[in-house]
Amino acid sequence: MIRGIEAVVFDVLGTLVDEPGGLRTAIHEAVPGDDLLPVWQRHIEHEQQRIAQGDRPYANTDVIDAEAAQRVADHAGLTDPAAIARLATAGHRLPPWPDSAAGLEHLARRFPVLGLSNASRTALLHLNAHAGLRWHQALSSEAVQAYKPAPEVYRLAMDTTGCPPERILMVAAHAWDLRAAQTTGMRTAYVHRPTGDPPASTDTFDAHFTDLPALATALTTR
Incomplete structure (x- = not known):
């Protein structure tokens, strides 16, 4: 007690x-195949660390998630703007x-x-x-x-x-x-x-x- x-x-x-399970599902929906969750996670961790260290002005998770979605898209060759935009909001649907x-x-x-x-x-x-x-x-x-x-x-x-x-x-x-x-x-x-x-x-x-x-x-x- x-x-x-x-x-x-x-x-x-x-x-x-x-969070990991929801993001992985959203990434697989956008880009079937390889597990690209680590690409997303590395970007989020790196950018939040940069903000904490004063190397980047504060940006909220909507901004950083959109960047991570673009990283995943670039890695996978995804070019559909609608699919990338939906992936960017995956953190809203965990x-x-x-x-x-x-x-x-x-x-x-x-x-x-x-x-x-x-x-x-x-x-x-x-x-x-x-x-x-x-x-x-x-x-x-x-x-x-x-x-x-x-x-x-x-x-x-x-x-x-x-x-x-x-x-x-x-x-x-x-x-x-x-x-x-x-x-x-x-x-x-x-x-x-x-x-x-x-x-x-x-x-x-x-x-x-x-x-x-x-x-x-x-x-x-x-």
């Missing part, structure tokens, strides 16, 4: 929706993990529930509609012109909830995300996902869960 929590903040990409919608709904009856994501405001709006996610508010790192794990992204959640960090539980399937949240004083819970970043033996998160129902039980059992 985790006590003393007043708000629950969820990472979205990878934690509530299957499938939820099977327990995401029900787990969020359960928690939202007891706590303010927020999404905190590197995805753009527009992407979060469409993800919410597509995946049926129920949160009270979705926060995009676009609001602070930065990407997680920058500390200002986590402070955005603290400012929005109005809670002290030790009363906020950050939930993610990525250990790097939780480590960054810890540095701001937030409580942390790791939830296992097949494509996540598992904790190292040196990590000291407040709790580890196999799925969202287990997390919801731990938070709502009195």
Whole structure:
């Protein structure tokens, strides 16, 4: 059981929706054949790192995803503008993990529930509609012109909830995300996902869960 929590903040990409699986499906629809997901992922990682290092002005995920889609298209010889444009918005149509919608709904009856994501405001709006996610508010790192794990992204959640960090539980399937949240004083819970970043033996998160129902039980059992 985790006590003393007043708000629950969820990472979205990878934690509530299957980002790699959704992107891989969209790429295969546009370009059947080779697995080109690594081409996409390398571009996203590289450009977000450039922004974090000050080598590129901030650009939201809609911009960077469009660049990644063009990279994939160039790699595969895809020239259909409509197909490339649809691929560029693949991040708006990512499938939820099977327990995401029900787990969020359960928690939202007891706590303010927020999404905190590197995805753009527009992407979060469409993800919410597509995946049926129920949160009270979705926060995009676009609001602070930065990407997680920058500390200002986590402070955005603290400012929005109005809670002290030790009363906020950050939930993610990525250990790097939780480590960054810890540095701001937030409580942390790791939830296992097949494509996540598992904790190292040196990590000291407040709790580890196999799925969202287990997390919801731990938070709502009195």
